[in-house]
Amino acid sequence: MMLIRAFEQALARRKDHGFQLLSSGEEAVAVGLCSALTGKDQLLTGGRSIGPALARGLAPDLVMAELLGRKSGTNRGKAGRGHLADPKAGFFGAHAVVGGNISIAVGVALSMQMSASGGIVAILFGDGASGAGALHESLNIAAIWNLPVLFVCNNNQFSVSTPRSAALAPSNISDIGAAFGMPSRTIDGMDVELVAGVAGEMAEKIRAGSGPQFLECISYRFSSHATTARETRSREELASIRSLCPIERHRKGLLGAGIIDRESETRLDHEVADIVTRALAFADASEFPDPAEVLTDVW
Amino acid sequence: MSGKPAVTTEKIFFREAISRAMREEMRQNERIFIMGQDVGAFGGSYREFDGLFVEFGAARVRDMPVAEAAMVGVGVGAAAAGYRPLVSVTYMDFMMLGFDPLINYGAKLRYKTGGRLTAPVVVKTTAGAKGQGVAHSQCIEAWLMGVPGLKIVAPSTPADAYGLLKAALHEDGPVVFIDHKRLFPVAGQVPLSEGMVPIGQAHVCRTGTDVTITAHSFMTRVAMEAAKLLEADGISAEVVDLRTLAPLDMRTIADSVGRTGALLTLEEGQVTCGVGLEVIGRVHELLGPIPSARTGALPAPVSSNKVLEAACLPDAQRVLEAVQMLLGKRSRRSGRKIASFVPDGQ
């Protein structure tokens, strides 16, 4: 979580960062979810991909290079944040169309079922995607075919400027999953241990062949929807949201339980800072793709 | 020509060409499977998948709920993950529902992942008008021709349906395979041995000297009919069956037009931004401003009404008149407007 926060902050500070969707405040969802996934599984996401990609274990150097458009990035600079993909690392990929990756994820899960690979698919999407027909159609197909999919809704309660309550009729987004007969839960997405625990339980059951499940994680984003989007919340609201920081919460918990102390905390801070510094240096030292690459990998 | 072995062929129905291609490919590659409405025990709306459910079972011939967006997406996703699905979209009109996963994900997957992933999915669909009404009659292949990364094929005979479907199932990326309602009653000779038709290759199905008519799908048959009428009128027409719409075989097309010196394009879809316009544009880039004209549907939805449907779509007579006009031989005595040539409002 610390790495995601530091990485994204460093990225956002750059003049050349482009158009980014950050996970500040929502790190517990990505990290908790990824802790439930193994090497046989695949994670797919929407456009808010940086946090999940790092949580999944993608090399920060390669992710930073990709985000900054360098050809040494995970996808030769052609994906950027919206389409980051490293299937060998279990990150089948991001897709920038809201809801557009959900049926794709079900297809990946179908392939796993057909090949009896033992893997599962986790598809991460936001409350913004939850009104989309693509979600509902995909839930239906996953349910009738008993596919190994964990549908994870990261409900940060805003779709750019539209609050969830104005966009969605069900009071719990997990009710949508329940409507298709699958086990569905809504939990506090700011508690990384809770997310890890519940996601882990659900993943195990799916691996055992019990069919798809739906997990809604309530979270709060600290910044606006994207680095170029206007903030719609008041300063007071934002201050109150910051007090819910999942990193601080976890840090307090670990300190209290004696699992870390101030010394290891500081060490972690430095480690994270080093990783981010190295990632930036790697990206800055890398070349942009040759213009001729505009026509490669089309067919 | 000596040394070339005789290809044995068998006369079969159009639908049998499709099921034969599927059966052969599914036997050879267990990663190929079918998804669609009524494809299983029902055997497909046109019986084009007859026998496959019995041979390969429900895991490889999967009936779907009516949900084209997710169906295409699931197919594209399974393809990206290593399988080779054939997604059957019953009528081409419904493809619109699946445009997002096909175009925004499938066609762009190789590019957007820098080559890490690709989606070898075949979307098979039936185009064309045959009394089914405004939302069940469309030919919208032209809308797809400009999508980088998406190949499009449209056979006009059982042999080409067989050959192009087999070829499509061997491609590394997404392919749209378009057949036609009015092709299913057609029977024809199909090779008994492997008869893959290369993608990206047009076919001169009738040689001629005065004009080149390009066409695809059912309209190739209309073009051939028109060529007979033209012959009686003293005009020698060469008919080029496009077979692949993306990528277009400009070598064959340009070679033909270079010889005949005139080009009439024929399609069942709309001429606005149509297949024909693309062919003419490219021919002009290659050969200069050769006299050209387009024939297609009138700019109206295609009603199920028999009279209106017939009035809307091109037929051999309309093609004849368009060629005569193009070649300056049209008799002006009748004064009848050639609606397909200069439609109102365009």
Next chain:
Amino acid sequence: MIYRISVPAVADVEEIRVLEWHGEPGHRFDSGDLVVELETHKAIVEVRAGQPAVLRQVLSEAGKWQQIGLPLALLSDDAGEPLPEEVDSAADLMVDFEIT
């Protein structure tokens, strides 16, 4: 009297493929008996005898193609009647056909 069975006029069909003959030359069909099954591009046409007759000569065997309206077989009231040179001189046998 000599009769012929021709391919019935089925809507939207130009030609058929003979699927199966349900009797060999010499076989007597009663009214209502299934004589031959024909395949169209979408269905099977069952052709049943509308009158008793003996099958004499199959003109289109199973697997062969024939156009709508063209002859498939010759039949007669009695087994021994001599067959004509011209198929056209035969009368049309009364038949019922059902599309399945």
